[in-house]
Amino acid sequence: MKRSDLDTVLTHDGREWVVRADGIEARGADWGELDESLRRALAGSGRYPSGSRVRVFMGFDFDTLPQWLRQYHYHYFNRWVEIRV
Amino acid sequence: MSAVNRRWYSGMLSTEDWWAVWLGLFMFLMGLLSIWEIDAVGWMAKTKTWEWSSFWSDPSWGKLLKTAHGKAGQAYEGLGPLGSIITTWLVWTALTGIGAYFMKLNVGKFVVGFTIIFAITWFVWIVGHEAHLKAPKTAESITAPQVYGEDVYCMTKVHKCTKEIKEALAKLGVPEGQLPSPQVAAQAVDMSKHAIRMSWGLSLGGGASYILALVAGLIIGNFIKGFARFLSEAAKPEWYIKTAIVYLGIKVGLMSMKAAGFAFELAVAGMAATFVAYLLFWPIVYTLGRKGFKLSRHASAVLSSGISICGVSAAIATAGAIRARPILPTMVSMLIVIFAMIELVVLPGFYTAVAPNQPIVNGAAMGMTVKTDGADAAAGAILDQLMTARHYQETGQVWEEGWILTASIVTKIWIDMFIGLWAFILALIWVYRVERDPTQMTVGASEVWHRFPKFVLGYLLAWFVYLGIAVFWADAVDMAMKGANVVQSPMRKMLFMMTFVCMGIITDFSKLKGMGRLATLYGIALFVIIAPIAYFVAWVFHRGMMPPTPGG
Structure with missing residues (x-):
């Protein structure tokens, strides 16, 4: 298992990707928007010094998909990104 | 509470795929106990061929069901047929109920739904065993x-x-x-x-029960929709069929004892055919989606995988690999489930009619054409019954039951196994070439494992253990077969039957409305591209292969 500085849960609300973890929330219609939103949220949280690189694990919450689909497959994807705060 | 697959063991207690392995291996081990003269599976009820005039002249459960399974079941003869079916219900309700609990389903609703589906299944199974339909x-x-x-x-x-x-x-x-x-x-x-x-008989073999189960499910799914929604908590065709496929591993193991060379040949031919078909299907359908139907890259890729590879699981895996919005695989999956039902209804009869002398080719083609494991296994089972019955009626020669079904399952299993690898490659291409995501660090190799169909592990284990017993412990073969025959026959067939009923319940044809271009492309690609190519490839790799004959 890889080490991450922050483990987040990734979902999609029908319009945007949403990332949540420990009081942090970021949203974006695409990955660029989401990562930028996350960068701002990390900077605003005061937990990471300016200029630091944060390894973020985004685990897709499979409960986002309809329940009837889960019997066919139970994994969507996980995403690893590095955000410069 | 979220369902994130963070670690390699994520999902082991919370997904249908893993629970197919647990239920599969549990009964597999119970069956194996017969080697030490412990009959832990002989309570299982079994259908019996009956004739209606004889039944009505003196009705009894004993005319419809039996408890003995050849050499097994003697320890449970005291249960009688009714006690046997009640025990069967109790054991399976308990086992699946435990699974439902860990999968965080509504256990109360699941148990009621399971009981109703169980009752429908046994009712149509028994009706299908009436001699005029089956014998x-x-x-x-x-x-x-x-x-x-x-x-x-x-x-x-x-x-x-x-x-x-x-x-x-x-x-x-x-x-x-x-x-x-x-x-x-x-x-x-x-x-x-x-x-x-008898003055008349359709001689459909077990196919009569399968067809009736499908019809019963489809009536509920399309005409009694409120009831279908109520049953949906327990209508899990993929869970039941994956468990049944683990038991099929036992059957293939037993068949391999008698025809190891043929089983090996079938597995290798299936792998080669799948690989070739796969390389043809995907780019053709993707190009048709992009150029002919002007679909987006995401929609074309998800649809291509769904229709070319292993249906719903491929659509979800591919959508995940290319990070598509979740609504896309959901829509494509609806199409796949509905079209799989159409294939299941049409193809077994069609192949039997047009190519009655190509049993293994037909089975393999079925595995590459029919999407979703449930529909493929169901179609393979019907094809097996229809073809062996027809061949017997025309020639008087008996093909050993199960090989045509195995041909369809083997190709499907290869396809299922490829999907993890294919989705991984696609993810690399998408992240580093198509989207060029600057923040993405890596695509984890764990993605391959998370997408690997786990029930295949149970299937292979069951197969190789029984093959191993035949090779290394020949003295135990007779005893091992006692328990194995119960698990691989009545238990496996009951789960097949439940799969048929459940597939009907969850298939609502009215969902095709509003699917427009996607549905049109799916239909064209399936019947004009996939089915003919699959048949050709299956013919190239499997032509001339015939099921063994008993004692042959």
């Missing part, structure tokens, strides 16, 4: 109708009727190999325990 003609009626008449059917396996009639002829003083007079032949038929005269 095959005896070999004597097919090969010597001028002596025996054309109306002698067999209430069990045909070779048993042949044996009984031969024994009766010997008792009547007819030398072996000599045709008796019609009068003596009639006497021999009367003396046979399982031969019966």
Whole structure:
């Protein structure tokens, strides 16, 4: 298992990707928007010094998909990104 | 509470795929205990061929069900047929209920739903075993109708009727190999325990039950929708069929004991055919989606995988690999489930009619054409029954049951296994070439594992253990087969039947409305591209392969 500085849960609300973890929330219609939103949220949280690189694990919450689909497959994807705060 | 697959063991207690492995291996181990003379599975109820006029003249459960399974089941004879089916319900409700609990389903609703589905399943299973629907003609009626008449059917396996009639002829003083007079032949038929005269019969074998189960499910799913929604908590065709496929591993193991070379040949041919078909399907459908139907890259890729590879799981895996919005695989999956039902209804009869002499080619083509494991196994099972019945009626020669089904499952399993690897490659291409995501660090190799179909592990384990017993522990084979025959036959068939009913319940054809271009592309690609190419590839790799004959 890889080490991450922050483990987040990734979902999609029908319009945007949403990332949540420990009081942090970021949203974006695409990955660029989401990562930028996350960068701002990390900077605003005061937990990471300016200029630091944060390894973020985004685990897709499979409960986002309809329940009837889960019997066919139970994994969507996980995403690893590095955000410069 | 979220369902994130963070670690390699994520999902082991919370997903249908893993629970198919647990239920599969549990009964597999219970069956194996027969080696040490412990009968832990003989309580399982089993259907019996019955004839309605005989039943109504003196109705009893014993005419519809049996508890003995050859050498197994003797320890449970005291249960009687009714006790046996109640025990079967109790055990399976408990086992699946435990699974439902860990999968965080509504256990109360699941148990009620499971019980109703169980009752529907056994009802149609028993109806399908009525002799006019199921019983095959005896070999004597097919090969010597001028002596025996054309109306002698067999209430069990045909070779048993042949044996009984031969024994009766010997008792009547007819030398072996000599045709008796019609009068003596009639006497021999009367003396046979399982031969019966009927004015008509469809000789559908187990196919009658499968078709009835599907019809029952479809009626509920399309005309009693509120009831279907209520049952949906327990209508899990993929769970039931994956568990059944683990049990099929036992059957393939047993069949491999008798025909190891053929089983190996089938597995290798299936792999090669799948690989070739796969390389053809995906780019053709993707290009058609992009150029012909002007679909987005995401929609084309998800649809191509869904239709080319292993249906819903491929659509989800691919959508995940290319990070598509979740609504896309959901829509494509609806299409796949509905079209799989259409394939299941159309293809077994079609292949039987147009290529009655290509059983293994037909089975393999089915595996590459019909999407979703449930629909493929169901179609393979119907094809197996229809083709063996037809071949027997036309030639009097018996093909061993199960090989055509195995051909369709083997190709499907190869496809299922490829999807993890394919999705991983696609993810790399998408992240680093198509989207060029600057923040993405890596695509984890764990993605391959998370997408690997886990029930395949149970299937392979069951197969190789029984093969291993045959090779390394020959003295234990007879004892091992006692338990194995219960698990791989009535248990596996019950789960197949439940899959049929559940597939019907969850298939609502009205969902096709509003699917427009996607549905049109899916239909064209499936019947104009996938089905013909799959058949050609299956023919290239499997032509000339024939199911073994019992004792052959």
